[in-house]
Amino acid sequence: MPHPPAITLRPFHEADTAFFTGKASDERVTRFIGDGQPWDEQTIQERIRAALQEDPLDSVGASRWFLAVEANEPVGIVVSSRKDAGVEVGYWVSPDHWGRGIAGAMPDAALASIPDIYLTRELFARVDPANAVSTKLLTRRGFQLDTHHEGLDHYILV
């Protein structure tokens, strides 16, 4: 990987719905998310609605999503949502772009902005222990394994 890809993160807009729907319907992307199955249409619409309605950032359940753009093309998405334990982050990259360092560039950009948006450094991610790429990504960026709950490893930013 000679150069890290030049990624810009910008807020998710309604016009990005088709991009998100494509990822959430792709079993390669959802393999380690939730029950591992592609999301149904109703779940997709509910999540998009929640992401777009911009609830106050201090209320549990508030979420903000960001589109990762490379040369004007959407290549991934970073999701964040306020939970009791802090702000949960997640990230998906278009399978066509896997292995190029995009996932690394996205959390770097997200970690630079999400703490300022939510006014907290208490970030965490939940990862399927079999998701070796994601585990490596988080530990390389200062996340540490904290707990294991309902089949998922919980990593916190330390």
Ligand SMILES: CC(C)(COP(=O)(O)OP(=O)(O)OC[C@H]1O[C@@H](n2cnc3c(N)ncnc32)[C@H](O)[C@@H]1OP(=O)(O)O)[C@@H](O)C(=O)NCCC(=O)NCCS
């Ligand atoms: C996980 C995912 C985000 C990785 O995206 P990506 O752009 O292909 O990842 P990168 O190319 O940036 O590689 C990330 C790191 O994993 C390493 N890696 C790549 N393939 C690997 C493999 N098979 N095993 C172990 N490490 C691997 C890379 O070398 C890189 O390490 P580095 O940070 O030390 O350079 C992507 O596969 C994806 O969207 N999966 C579906 C959604 C998902 O599982 N999201 C995470 C939920 S917590």
